[in-house]
Amino acid sequence: MIHFHNILVLWVFLYGFFTTGVYSKTNSQDVSSLNVMYNSINSRSKLSGWKSSGGDPCGDSWKGIKCSGSSVTEIDLSDLGLSGSMGYQLASLTSVTRFDLSKNNLNGDIPYQLPPNAKYIDxxxxGFTNTVPYSISQMSDLETLNLGRNKLNGQLTDMFGKLTKLKELDLSYNSMTGNLPQSFGKLSSLKKLNLQNNQFAGQITLLVYTPVEDLNIENNRFSGWIPNELKGINIKSGGNSWSSGPSPPSPPGARRNRGGGSSSQSGGGKSSVATGLTIAGIALAVLLVLAIIIALFSRRRRSSTSHLLDDDRLSQRKSFGASYSSKELSRELNSSFRNKVTDPGAVSIDIKPVSKSPSIGFKSLSGRLQSFARRSTSVKATNYALADLQGATANFAPARLLGQGTIGRVYRAKYDDGKVLAVKKIDSSLFQGSAPQEFSDIVVNISKIRNANIAELVGYCSEHGHNMLIYEYFRNGSLHEFLHMSDDYSNPLTWNTRVRIALGTARAVEYLHEGCSPSTVHKNIKSSNILLDIELNPRLCDYGLATFHQRTSQNLGMGYNAPECTKPSAYTAKSDVYSFGVVMLELLTGRMPVDSSKPPVEQCLVRWATPQLHDLDALSEMVDPALRGLYPPKSVSRFADIIALCVQRExxxxxxxxxxxQQLVRLVQRSSMNMREDLGLGASRHSSAMSSAKEDLAASRRLTDF
Structure with missing residues (x-):
């Protein structure tokens, strides 16, 4: 009997052990993400238990990993002497709430995608460089973010509006510049803020809208006053350029007085209550009188103006109805095109799946594209497998990174046969809450856009939550690189090449605005989105993605936004025109739209240049020194006139x-006719400049024939 009891106990133990082992098997996405992280880290000796592929982090107790059930919930690899990077697949760690890799030697950019539901990130x-990744703007559960003591630089974008749970933020001991973003004022749970030892500038007034209690802003370039509301907290503010004298009144909507002596709340006795009641009574009386006057006035005007109000409301309804009916019409057209396959002249879309299995979560794309094929001409889009792209980009290694924007990163993909492509990896958080077919709709719409000055979409990928667009790769890089990142030994763009780039880009934008159906607003025109082919012809990229810029609440890099674009919904085709004018200014001056290294009056390119665009003497001083005087003054003057039209405030x-x-075409034609007179060059330089100008003008003439 005792023997049987022992066997029973042993059986129960073994059953419990093996069933626990089964239930502790780690989620496959978590395993894959940790495998990528392990392969991205150079010094792995202290990562005991970790594997480069497969494994069971939860069941095998990998170093620094904690789990709940089959999901990884904490990653703590602090102070292990790790180097390299963190990999590209952190967004798949959806159950991770604590992510700590502090006190190591990691470098490069902070991965654009971090664990999306993390509460604690350190x-x-x-040795991280570049800036704070914009994907943090979507991490609404974040409570602590510590990026202090790195090598971060640049300006903070307006990314903090959704971080209402953030209690502690540390960006200290970096090289960050610019003003504090307005969304800082929405950090409604913020208790501790460390910004010391950076190069932040401007005022700190918006911090009065937060409940911050512990504030360190030492050794920056802040100016203005320290608000009274902040004087009663634990604040360290030395090493800035504060104004002397009493601070101005508190802004409206400030959360509360912090004990610093705001007179509106310092009395507190019966007299202050009486004064308040008196003021309230006067205010009510004034409002009552105004209400009576308005009521009488409206009666008198109602009969003559009511039809105008009705017209306004009717026009709004018409506008909404037109928008809605156009979508319905599009659906009807799509279904009719699906039924019409008799046209022998239609060129089908070329779907070439690289992987044998369909992309997970993207089953309908092939069918949608094939239906689009029946109503499209000369469009090709290849379905690339994620594994294929991982191999071609060395697992999206930092060395393959071409650039980073507000909606994702672009990587260089290189294949064994010599083919090179550019892969735009869209931040997966931008798809949260969206319809399943949204990415397929984007691919279909972008595939419609075909123009000689627009970078062509050649493929797509949608697997395991990753959505990517694949474009042709241009070895010459972007206009931004040519203008702002060339060294003294580089061959600068000649004047007529600059005019040709402006004209080609203008044609691309014109096509989006007036040649597409429906019309497309780019929303992200800037020099880094103008690629240059082998003949330095411009190819505009990043088109058709306005829906994502709408979600990020930020459209462009600093200096390109039109004055009216205080929110994404305000963006129109005329805002694109303004951004294009800024690009023309870059071509004219060789300067960046915003340059903090310049004197304060020259840091904003538009503000500095606009008053001088019609002053011929000042204009000659503004022209890019890299041109070494080899340009036609009349052509420059006409170019400046076009800029002035584009960058008007209204x-x-x-x-x-x-x-x-049309104006740029006329400029090219005049330059062609008057080239010899306009150059105005010395004899020693005349011949080479003429030769270069002839080549560029020949290309410009070809450009006008599109």
Whole structure:
């Protein structure tokens, strides 16, 4: 009997052991993400238990990993002497709430995608460069973010609006510049803020809208006053350029007085209550009188103006109805095109799946594209497998990174046969809450856009939550690189090449605005999105992605946004015209739209240049020194006139893009006729400049024939 009891106990133990082992088997996405991280880290000796592929982090107790059930919930690899990077697949770690890799030697950019539901992130005391990734803007559960003591630089984008649970933020001991973003004022749970030892500038007034209690802003370039509301907290503010004298009144909506002596709440006795009641009584009386006057006035005007109000409301309904019916019409057209396959002249879309299995979560794309094929001409889009792209980009290694924007990163994919492509990896958080077919719709719409000055979409990938667009690769890089990142030994762009680039880009934007159906607003025109082919012809990229810029609440890099674009919904085709005008200014001056290394009056390119665009003497001083005086003054003057039209503050005064194209064409034609007179060069330099100008003008003439 005792023997049987022992066997029973042993059986129960073994059953419990093996069933626990089964239930502790780690989620496959978590395993894959940790495998990628392990392969991206150079010094792995202290990562005991970790594997480069497969494994069971939860069941095998990998170093620094904690789990709940089959999901990884904590990653703590602090102070292990790790180097390299963190990999590209962190967004798949959806159950991770604590992510700590502080006190290591990690470098490069902070991965654009971090564990999306993390509450605690500490990447301090590493060697990270560039800036704070914009994907943090979507991490609404974040409570602590520590990026202190790295090598971060640049300006903070307006990314903090959704971080209402953030209690502690540490960006100290970096090289960050610019003003504090307005969304700082929405950090409604913020208790501790460390910004010391950076190069932040401007005022800190918006911090009065937060409940911050512990604030360190030492050794920056802040100016203005320290608000009274912040004087009663634990604040360290030395090493800035504060104004002397009493601070101005508190801004409206400030959360509360912090004990610093705001007179509106310092009395507190019966007299202050009486004063308040008196003021309230007067205010009510004034409002009552105004209400009576308005009521009498409205009666008198109602009969004559009511029809205008009705017209306004009717026009709004018409506008909404037109928008809605156009979508319905599109659906009807799509279904009719699916039924019409008798046209022998239609060129089908070329779907070439690289992988044998269909992309997970993207089953309908092939069918949608094939239906689009029946109503499209000369469009090709290849379905690339994720594994194929991982191999071609060395697992999206930092060395293959071509650039980073607000919606994702672009990598160089190189294949064994010599083919090179550019892969735009869209931040997966931008798809949260969206319809399953949204990415397929984007691919279909972008595939419609075909123009000689627009970078062609050649493929797509959608697997395991990753959505990527694949474009042709241009070895010459972007206009931004040519203008702002060339060294003294580089061959600068000649004047007529710059005019040709402006004209080609204008034609691309004109096509989006007036040649597409429906019309497309780019929303992200900047020099880094103008690629240059082998003949330095421009190819505009990043088109058709306006829906994502709408979600990020940020459209462009600093200096390109039109004045009216205080929110994404305000963006129009005329805002594109303004951004294009800024690109023309870059071509004219060789300067960046915002340059903090310049004197304060010259840091904003548009603000500095606009008053001088019609002053011939000042204009000659503005021209890019890299041109070494080899340019036609009359052509430069006409170029400046076009810029002045594009960058006007009021959008209604800016010309449509078709008019900008016409003016640039006329500029090229005049330059062609008057080239010898306009050059105005010395004899020693005349011959080479003429030769270069002839080549560029020949290309410009070809460009006008599109």
């Amino acid at each position: 990447l301090s005391q590493n 959008p209604e005064f800016r010309p449509p893009m078709s008019e900008v194209v």
